[in-house]
Amino acid sequence: MPELPEVETIVRALRKPLVGRSFSKVTVLWPNSIKTCVKTLKSELPGKKIQSIERRGKYLRFNLSDNHTLFLHLKMSGDLLVASKNDASDPYARTIFSFKDGNELRFRDTRKFGSVHLVKNVNKVIGNLGPEPLDKSLTAQSFIELFQNRRGTLKPLLLDQTFIAGLGNIYVDESCFLSKIRPTKKVERIKPKELMTLYKAIQKVLTKAIKHNGSSFDSVYRGGNFQNHFAVYGRTNEPCIKCKSLIKRVILGGRSTHFCPNCQK
DNA sequence: CTAAAATCCTGGTGGC
DNA sequence: TGCCACCAGGATTTTA
Numbered sequence: 353m354p355e356l357p358e359v360e361t362i363v364r365a366l367r368k369p370l371v372g373r374s375f376s377k378v379t380v381l382w383p384n385s386i387k388t389c390v391k392t393l394k395s396e397l398p399g400k401k402i403q404s405i406e407r408r409g410k411y412l413r414f415n416l417s418d419n420h421t422l423f424l425h426l427k428m429s430g431d432l433l434v435a436s437k438n439d440a441s442d443p444y445a446r447t448i449f450s451f452k453d454g455n456e457l458r459f460r461d462t463r464k465f466g467s468v469h470l471v472k473n474v475n476k477v478i479g480n481l482g483p484e485p486l487d488k489s490l491t492a493q494s495f496i497e498l499f500q501n502r503r504g505t506l507k508p509l510l511l512d513q514t515f516i517a518g519l520g521n522i523y524v525d526e527s528c529f530l531s532k533i534r535p536t537k538k539v540e541r542i543k544p545k546e547l548m549t550l551y552k553a554i555q556k557v558l559t560k561a562i563k564h565n566g567s568s569f570d571s572v573y574r575g576g577n578f579q580n581h582f583a584v585y586g587r588t589n590e591p592c593i594k595c596k597s598l599i600k601r602v603i604l605g606g607r608s609t610h611f612c613p614n615c616q617k
Numbered sequence: 618c619t620a621a622a623a624t625c626c627t628g629g630t631g632g633c
Numbered sequence: 634t635g636c637c638a639c640c641a642g643g644a645t646t647t648t649a
Contacts, residue, residue: 353641353642353643355643384625384626410643410644425643425644426643427642427643427644428626428627428641428642428643429626429627429628429642461626462626462627462628463625463626463627463628463641463642464625464626464627465625465626465642465643465644467644501618502618502619503618503619504618504619504620505619505620508619508620509619511643511644513643513644520642520643521641521642521643605620605621606621606622606641606642607641607642607643608641608642619649620648620649621647621648621649622646622647622648622649623645623646623647623648624644624645624646624647625642625643625644625645626641626642627640627641628640628641629639629640629641630638630639630640631637631638631639631640632636632637632638632639633635633636633637
Protein backbone atom coordinates (compact mmCIF):
# COMPACT_ATOMS: atom_id res chain seq x y z
CA MET A 353 0.00 0.00 0.00
CA PRO A 354 1.99 2.94 -1.22
CA GLU A 355 2.28 5.72 1.34
CA LEU A 356 4.39 8.87 1.30
CA PRO A 357 7.82 7.15 1.14
CA GLU A 358 6.75 4.75 -1.63
CA VAL A 359 5.17 7.52 -3.69
CA GLU A 360 8.23 9.70 -3.19
CA THR A 361 10.44 6.83 -4.37
CA ILE A 362 8.32 6.33 -7.47
CA VAL A 363 8.26 10.06 -8.27
CA ARG A 364 12.04 10.25 -8.06
CA ALA A 365 12.37 7.25 -10.36
CA LEU A 366 9.96 8.67 -12.96
CA ARG A 367 11.55 12.10 -13.34
CA LYS A 368 14.49 11.07 -15.47
CA PRO A 369 12.59 8.97 -18.04
CA LEU A 370 9.50 11.18 -18.25
CA VAL A 371 10.17 14.88 -17.68
CA GLY A 372 10.29 16.63 -21.04
CA ARG A 373 8.30 13.96 -22.86
CA SER A 374 5.00 14.63 -24.62
CA PHE A 375 1.97 12.34 -24.52
CA SER A 376 0.69 10.93 -27.79
CA LYS A 377 -2.20 8.72 -26.67
CA VAL A 378 -4.10 7.44 -23.64
CA THR A 379 -5.53 3.93 -23.52
CA VAL A 380 -8.16 3.47 -20.83
CA LEU A 381 -8.53 -0.19 -19.88
CA TRP A 382 -10.52 0.32 -16.68
CA PRO A 383 -12.67 3.44 -17.00
CA ASN A 384 -13.60 3.53 -13.30
CA SER A 385 -10.02 4.59 -12.52
CA ILE A 386 -10.60 7.87 -14.35
CA LYS A 387 -12.17 10.32 -11.92
CA THR A 388 -12.44 13.12 -14.45
CA CYS A 389 -14.06 12.89 -17.89
CA VAL A 390 -12.59 10.01 -19.94
CA LYS A 391 -13.37 11.72 -23.24
CA THR A 392 -11.62 14.88 -22.11
CA LEU A 393 -8.60 12.90 -20.91
CA LYS A 394 -8.28 11.18 -24.27
CA SER A 395 -8.73 14.34 -26.27
CA GLU A 396 -6.75 16.77 -24.10
CA LEU A 397 -3.68 14.80 -23.01
CA PRO A 398 -2.11 14.07 -26.42
CA GLY A 399 0.38 16.80 -27.25
CA LYS A 400 0.81 17.91 -23.63
CA LYS A 401 4.36 17.91 -22.29
CA ILE A 402 5.44 16.81 -18.80
CA GLN A 403 7.25 19.82 -17.35
CA SER A 404 7.84 18.45 -13.86
CA ILE A 405 6.74 15.66 -11.52
CA GLU A 406 6.04 16.19 -7.83
CA ARG A 407 4.45 14.41 -4.90
CA ARG A 408 1.69 15.87 -2.76
CA GLY A 409 0.57 13.59 0.06
CA LYS A 410 0.12 10.24 -1.66
CA TYR A 411 -0.65 11.81 -5.02
CA LEU A 412 1.74 11.94 -7.95
CA ARG A 413 1.42 15.31 -9.61
CA PHE A 414 2.45 15.78 -13.25
CA ASN A 415 2.67 19.45 -14.18
CA LEU A 416 1.87 19.66 -17.88
CA SER A 417 2.10 22.29 -20.56
CA ASP A 418 -0.93 24.48 -21.14
CA ASN A 419 -1.61 24.71 -17.38
CA HIS A 420 -3.03 21.24 -17.05
CA THR A 421 -2.17 18.90 -14.20
CA LEU A 422 -2.40 15.13 -14.18
CA PHE A 423 -2.79 13.48 -10.77
CA LEU A 424 -2.39 9.77 -10.10
CA HIS A 425 -3.23 8.04 -6.84
CA LEU A 426 -2.01 4.47 -6.32
CA LYS A 427 -4.33 3.62 -3.42
CA MET A 428 -3.84 -0.01 -2.34
CA SER A 429 -2.15 -1.76 -5.18
CA GLY A 430 -1.19 0.75 -7.85
CA ASP A 431 2.21 0.98 -9.47
CA LEU A 432 3.75 2.90 -12.36
CA LEU A 433 6.13 1.38 -14.86
CA VAL A 434 7.89 2.86 -17.85
CA ALA A 435 8.05 0.39 -20.73
CA SER A 436 8.39 0.22 -24.46
CA LYS A 437 5.19 -0.30 -26.43
CA ASN A 438 6.85 -3.49 -27.71
CA ASP A 439 7.27 -4.97 -24.22
CA ALA A 440 4.98 -7.78 -23.13
CA SER A 441 1.53 -6.56 -22.15
CA ASP A 442 0.60 -6.35 -18.49
CA PRO A 443 -2.70 -7.99 -17.50
CA TYR A 444 -3.08 -5.51 -14.63
CA ALA A 445 -2.47 -2.38 -16.68
CA ARG A 446 -5.52 -0.12 -16.20
CA THR A 447 -4.41 2.99 -18.08
CA ILE A 448 -1.57 3.30 -20.58
CA PHE A 449 -0.07 6.71 -21.31
CA SER A 450 1.83 6.57 -24.61
CA PHE A 451 4.60 8.94 -25.63
CA LYS A 452 5.72 10.01 -29.06
CA ASP A 453 9.02 8.16 -28.76
CA GLY A 454 7.42 4.72 -28.45
CA ASN A 455 7.68 4.44 -24.68
CA GLU A 456 4.71 4.33 -22.37
CA LEU A 457 3.82 4.86 -18.74
CA ARG A 458 1.76 1.95 -17.50
CA PHE A 459 -0.57 2.44 -14.56
CA ARG A 460 -1.00 -1.06 -13.20
CA ASP A 461 -3.37 -1.71 -10.33
CA THR A 462 -4.54 -5.18 -9.37
CA ARG A 463 -7.30 -4.06 -7.04
CA LYS A 464 -8.54 -1.22 -9.24
CA PHE A 465 -8.74 1.34 -6.44
CA GLY A 466 -6.27 3.78 -7.98
CA SER A 467 -7.34 7.03 -9.59
CA VAL A 468 -6.47 9.33 -12.48
CA HIS A 469 -7.42 13.01 -12.61
CA LEU A 470 -6.73 15.54 -15.35
CA VAL A 471 -7.55 19.06 -14.16
CA LYS A 472 -6.82 22.72 -14.72
CA ASN A 473 -7.58 23.65 -11.12
CA VAL A 474 -5.36 21.58 -8.82
CA ASN A 475 -7.50 22.43 -5.82
CA LYS A 476 -10.17 20.12 -7.15
CA VAL A 477 -7.86 17.23 -6.25
CA ILE A 478 -5.50 18.42 -3.54
CA GLY A 479 -7.32 21.46 -2.21
CA ASN A 480 -8.30 19.83 1.07
CA LEU A 481 -5.06 18.06 1.90
CA GLY A 482 -3.34 18.77 5.18
CA PRO A 483 0.31 19.85 5.48
CA GLU A 484 3.27 17.85 4.22
CA PRO A 485 4.96 16.16 7.21
CA LEU A 486 8.46 16.74 5.81
CA ASP A 487 7.94 20.29 4.56
CA LYS A 488 9.98 22.94 6.35
CA SER A 489 6.84 25.03 6.74
CA LEU A 490 5.46 22.44 9.15
CA THR A 491 7.32 23.49 12.26
CA ALA A 492 6.96 21.75 15.60
CA GLN A 493 4.85 24.67 16.73
CA SER A 494 2.46 24.47 13.77
CA PHE A 495 2.28 20.67 14.15
CA ILE A 496 1.20 21.05 17.77
CA GLU A 497 -1.33 23.69 16.74
CA LEU A 498 -2.97 21.19 14.37
CA PHE A 499 -4.19 19.35 17.47
CA GLN A 500 -5.88 22.40 18.99
CA ASN A 501 -9.61 21.77 19.40
CA ARG A 502 -9.34 18.23 18.07
CA ARG A 503 -10.70 15.26 20.01
CA GLY A 504 -10.86 11.53 19.56
CA THR A 505 -8.43 8.74 18.85
CA LEU A 506 -4.91 9.53 17.65
CA LYS A 507 -4.57 7.02 14.82
CA PRO A 508 -7.66 7.88 12.78
CA LEU A 509 -6.64 11.53 12.99
CA LEU A 510 -3.15 10.82 11.64
CA LEU A 511 -4.69 8.78 8.82
CA ASP A 512 -6.96 11.69 7.90
CA GLN A 513 -5.34 13.21 4.81
CA THR A 514 -7.02 16.55 5.45
CA PHE A 515 -5.30 16.66 8.86
CA ILE A 516 -1.82 15.72 7.65
CA ALA A 517 -1.03 14.35 4.20
CA GLY A 518 0.88 11.21 3.27
CA LEU A 519 0.69 8.97 6.31
CA GLY A 520 -0.93 5.55 5.95
CA ASN A 521 -1.43 2.50 8.10
CA ILE A 522 2.20 1.43 8.23
CA TYR A 523 3.90 4.73 8.98
CA VAL A 524 1.31 5.80 11.52
CA ASP A 525 1.93 2.62 13.54
CA GLU A 526 5.70 3.02 13.21
CA SER A 527 5.61 6.70 14.18
CA CYS A 528 3.46 5.98 17.22
CA PHE A 529 5.87 3.30 18.36
CA LEU A 530 8.89 5.58 17.98
CA SER A 531 7.15 8.32 19.95
CA LYS A 532 6.01 5.83 22.63
CA ILE A 533 2.39 6.89 22.26
CA ARG A 534 -0.42 4.39 21.84
CA PRO A 535 -2.39 4.83 18.62
CA THR A 536 -5.51 4.36 20.76
CA LYS A 537 -4.74 7.40 22.91
CA LYS A 538 -7.21 10.27 22.94
CA VAL A 539 -5.61 13.32 21.38
CA GLU A 540 -7.00 15.67 24.01
CA ARG A 541 -4.96 13.73 26.57
CA ILE A 542 -1.67 14.01 24.71
CA LYS A 543 0.64 16.66 26.17
CA PRO A 544 2.50 19.19 23.98
CA LYS A 545 5.76 17.54 24.93
CA GLU A 546 4.50 14.21 23.60
CA LEU A 547 3.28 15.90 20.43
CA MET A 548 6.78 17.26 19.96
CA THR A 549 8.08 13.71 20.23
CA LEU A 550 5.47 12.52 17.75
CA TYR A 551 6.43 15.30 15.33
CA LYS A 552 10.05 14.20 15.41
CA ALA A 553 9.11 10.51 15.19
CA ILE A 554 6.99 11.04 12.06
CA GLN A 555 9.82 12.89 10.35
CA LYS A 556 12.38 10.33 11.42
CA VAL A 557 10.32 7.35 10.26
CA LEU A 558 9.44 8.90 6.90
CA THR A 559 12.98 10.09 6.24
CA LYS A 560 14.41 6.69 7.06
CA ALA A 561 11.82 4.96 4.88
CA ILE A 562 12.59 7.21 1.92
CA LYS A 563 16.27 6.50 2.43
CA HIS A 564 15.40 2.80 2.06
CA ASN A 565 13.29 3.52 -1.06
CA GLY A 566 10.12 2.70 0.86
CA SER A 567 8.73 -0.72 1.65
CA SER A 568 8.32 -3.51 -0.87
CA PHE A 569 5.32 -5.71 -0.46
CA ASP A 570 1.78 -6.17 -1.62
CA SER A 571 2.03 -5.59 -5.36
CA VAL A 572 4.38 -2.62 -5.29
CA TYR A 573 8.10 -3.13 -5.63
CA ARG A 574 10.67 -0.43 -6.12
CA GLY A 575 13.66 -2.18 -4.64
CA GLY A 576 12.73 -0.68 -1.29
CA ASN A 577 13.58 -2.64 1.83
CA PHE A 578 12.09 -0.65 4.69
CA GLN A 579 9.78 -3.59 5.37
CA ASN A 580 12.80 -5.16 7.05
CA HIS A 581 12.87 -2.30 9.55
CA PHE A 582 9.29 -2.39 10.83
CA ALA A 583 9.20 -2.23 14.61
CA VAL A 584 5.52 -3.03 15.02
CA TYR A 585 3.65 -3.17 11.70
CA GLY A 586 2.79 -6.77 10.84
CA ARG A 587 4.62 -8.04 13.93
CA THR A 588 1.58 -9.20 15.92
CA ASN A 589 2.58 -11.50 18.80
CA GLU A 590 6.25 -11.04 18.02
CA PRO A 591 8.58 -9.62 20.70
CA CYS A 592 9.03 -5.86 20.87
CA ILE A 593 12.47 -4.86 19.60
CA LYS A 594 12.96 -2.76 22.74
CA CYS A 595 11.42 -4.70 25.62
CA LYS A 596 10.44 -8.16 24.27
CA SER A 597 6.78 -7.70 25.21
CA LEU A 598 4.50 -9.20 22.57
CA ILE A 599 3.21 -6.73 19.99
CA LYS A 600 -0.55 -6.30 20.19
CA ARG A 601 -2.94 -5.95 17.28
CA VAL A 602 -6.28 -4.20 17.52
CA ILE A 603 -8.72 -2.81 14.96
CA LEU A 604 -9.01 0.97 14.97
CA GLY A 605 -11.20 2.76 12.50
CA GLY A 606 -11.46 -0.51 10.61
CA ARG A 607 -7.69 -0.86 10.20
CA SER A 608 -5.28 -3.25 11.83
CA THR A 609 -3.20 -1.40 14.37
CA HIS A 610 0.02 -2.62 15.99
CA PHE A 611 1.69 -1.38 19.16
CA CYS A 612 3.81 -2.45 22.11
CA PRO A 613 1.62 -2.55 25.23
CA ASN A 614 4.65 -1.90 27.42
CA CYS A 615 6.61 0.77 25.54
CA GLN A 616 3.64 2.79 24.37
CA LYS A 617 1.51 4.62 26.91
C1' DC B 618 -17.32 17.35 15.46
C1' DT B 619 -16.20 12.23 15.90
C1' DA B 620 -16.75 7.82 14.12
C1' DA B 621 -18.44 3.56 12.51
C1' DA B 622 -20.04 1.07 8.51
C1' DA B 623 -20.50 0.35 3.70
C1' DT B 624 -18.35 0.79 -0.75
C1' DC B 625 -15.04 -0.31 -4.38
C1' DC B 626 -11.84 -4.77 -5.88
C1' DT B 627 -8.86 -9.04 -6.27
C1' DG B 628 -5.07 -12.12 -4.86
C1' DG B 629 -3.89 -14.62 -1.14
C1' DT B 630 -5.09 -17.32 2.88
C1' DG B 631 -7.24 -20.59 5.99
C1' DG B 632 -10.52 -24.15 6.70
C1' DC B 633 -12.19 -28.46 5.44
C1' DT C 634 -5.75 -31.48 -3.93
C1' DG C 635 -9.43 -28.41 -4.68
C1' DC C 636 -13.00 -25.44 -3.53
C1' DC C 637 -14.75 -21.45 -1.38
C1' DA C 638 -15.71 -18.02 2.06
C1' DC C 639 -13.31 -14.41 3.84
C1' DC C 640 -10.31 -10.46 4.28
C1' DA C 641 -7.11 -6.26 3.84
C1' DG C 642 -7.12 -1.62 3.08
C1' DG C 643 -7.13 4.35 1.11
C1' DA C 644 -10.37 7.37 0.56
C1' DT C 645 -15.11 8.59 0.03
C1' DT C 646 -19.88 8.38 1.13
C1' DT C 647 -23.49 7.32 4.16
C1' DT C 648 -25.42 6.85 8.56
C1' DA C 649 -25.45 7.55 13.44
